[in-house]
Amino acid sequence: MIKFFRTIRKNLIADSKVGKYALYAVGEILLVVIGIIIAVQIGNWNQSVQDKELLRISLENLREDLEIQKEIIDGQLANESEMIAKADSVLMFMQKPIPSPSDIAPLLFELTTRRTFIANKATFNNLESTGNIVLIKDKELKNELIRYYQQLDYLAAVITNNNLFLIDNIYGVFVSNNGMKFGQNPDGSIRQDYSIDPELRFTINSQLLGRKEFSEAIKGITKKQLESTVEMINLINEKLSDRPQLATTLTTKDD
Structure with missing residues (x-):
């Protein structure tokens, strides 16, 4: 094709047809410009297709992370419910005039256990570190994701600090x-011949109530995070037009 245009150009010059040659030159330039524009548009279209595919994969990975996070939260709620029940059992035994050590000692030691909370945010961290979070053009979705993971970080920090301190x-x-x-x-x-005076009873009850209140507080904020997690999963499902939705209700057994 290039050889063909060169031949035409040489013939026009040889015939001293300057006007026609100028017109031809302009046309040739226009063809080159049009070719460049088409190439750029094709490149942009290809990049747009790639970006949409990367966004789809990222949203699916975010949804998978959130589903795993929901399981982690369910486990945390179950653990706190178990601790509350054990604290209530010991408090009930402590109401007896002479509590039995064999009844309360195992529960007292079991209440020293605690659960480490894990924030499962690998995909979100990757989107932020690579700058690919800009692929999420939907402002509602982006803002909700940022808000969600800020809340998740807060919950993880509260549980960690309270585990260590309280x-x-x-x-x-x-x-x-x-x-x-x-x-x-x-x-x-x-020894089973246990004696307890009012001061010791008060101290033990105070410790048990403090332990119980800690689990109740963690359970409360964790429940809110569970609600946010379900909402995020459903929002991503909506953006992906994925039906049926995978997490439309809360499914915990801690109540």
Whole structure:
């Protein structure tokens, strides 16, 4: 094709047809410009297709992360409900004039356990670090994602800090230092002839109530995060036009 145009140009010059040659030159330039425009448009179209596909994959990965996060939250709620039930059991035993160490000791030690909360945000972190978060043009979705993961970070920080401070350093130390004043037999077992004065009873009840209130507080904010997680999954489903939706209701067993 290029050789063909060159031949025409040479013939026009040879015949001294300057006007026709100028017109031809302009046409040739226009053809080149049009070719460049078409090439740019094709390139933009290809990039747009690639961006849409990357966005679709990213949204699907975000949804998968959120579904895993929902399972983590369900586990946290179940754990806090279990701790609340154990604290209630010990508080019930403590109402007896002479509580039985064999009844309350195991529960007291079990209440020293705590659960580490994990924020599952690999896809969101990747979108931020690579700059690909700009692919999310939908302002509502982008703002909701940012708000959601800020709340998730806050929840993870609260649980971590409270685990270290309230459970490990307050209640855990109280139990490990035998704050209940249990006596021991020569073989190391707990003596059953347990005596408790009002001051000790008050101290133990205060520790138990504090442990229970911690789990109740964590359960409360974790429930809100669960609601936000379900809303985010449904919002992403909506943006992906994915039917049926995968998480339209809360499915916890902690109530």
